[in-house]
Amino acid sequence: MAKTESVQDTCVLVTGGCGFIGSHTVVVLLERGYEVVIVDDLSNSSEKVLDRIDQIVGDDAAQRLTFVRADVADKDALDAVFDEFQIDAVIHFAGYKAVGESVEKPIEYYSNNIGNTLALVDVMRNHGCKSIVFSSSATVYGDPDALPLTEESPKKPATNPYGWTKWMIEEILASLVVADPEWNVVLLRYFNPIGAHASGLMGEDPKGIPNNLLPYVAQVAVGRRDAVHVFGDDYNTPDGTGVRDYIHVMDLAEGHAAALAWMANKTGCEVFNLGTGTGTSVLEIIKAFSAACGRELPYVIEPRRAGDVTANYADCTKAREVLGWEAQYGIAEMCRDSWNWQSNNPNGYEG
């Protein structure tokens, strides 16, 4: 990144900073002393998260936060942001993320996720800002041949347009470094982010029916939905249900701060897995959440869902050795914090 030496002088543009992972990351950045500009069009988030961020970080730190409501694909709006602020680095969260929806709306997904990234890096280049951290995903590994997954594990063809957007944006950003060695690109491949801020003030608040397991389980726990749907109990795993590497969203947020600090004054393109290294089955999650909320949560077994892989979990050695980052929280804490958020905000930010 950064033409500056100290965090206090460093301004980070966070696209999608009102969303689930972005909002938790903004809290960590403000607490570290960064100046933060969020650009978000609120297509999948609520402006109310900004008050929650202020409450958590306090008035002094909140003064270092600016919110701009804009579509990242709107180059004029982005130009205005880069004109007004001396942006040193960008963390790029903004994008659509629902796998199933991407199959139904490929044009919207390719256009938003890839189109906004191209607009962003063009404006960044024109303003001489060439440091970017990108939200990639373990989805780029597809159905793995071997576990755990290291950054050297092969990328596999995606099974849906969402997955292809992550796959292709990684390639696009890597090409920037080939064309212009001044670029500084960090690709963070998240495993399965869950949990919430320990205060219970911020958490995941999906619009409509949740696509991911945890918000669905949490909504069953507060009585918004009847039962958890478990897709497949005949996988080759200890209890037959799919196994994933769940990571607490605050650990993920810390991972972004670690990546930013590490990349300062560097160039090149590096990839890091951000997970815990531990696989947990769907039934284990339901059990852990039941313990957190104090009642047995009902579930029904459904057929397998197309495109779901049997198991994946990360080898996070590289992030530990290079970034000095390691996940701190386990499944019990992730479920505790999700439950704290959901029980205090049964209808999310609108409740």
Ligand SMILES: NC(=O)c1ccc[n+]([C@@H]2O[C@H](COP(=O)([O-])OP(=O)(O)OC[C@H]3O[C@@H](n4cnc5c(N)ncnc54)[C@H](O)[C@@H]3O)[C@@H](O)[C@H]2O)c1
């Ligand atoms: N949550 C996960 O399981 C997961 C896993 C791997 C990768 N990711 C990636 O991490 C990123 C953040 O995920 P999240 O879970 O916080 O999602 P989210 O939907 O909660 O946050 C994304 C934010 O981006 C905003 N946005 C979308 N398109 C925009 C645009 N064109 N201009 C401005 N703002 C826009 C939305 O309003 C939202 O606030 C996404 O890129 C997602 O694909 C998420």
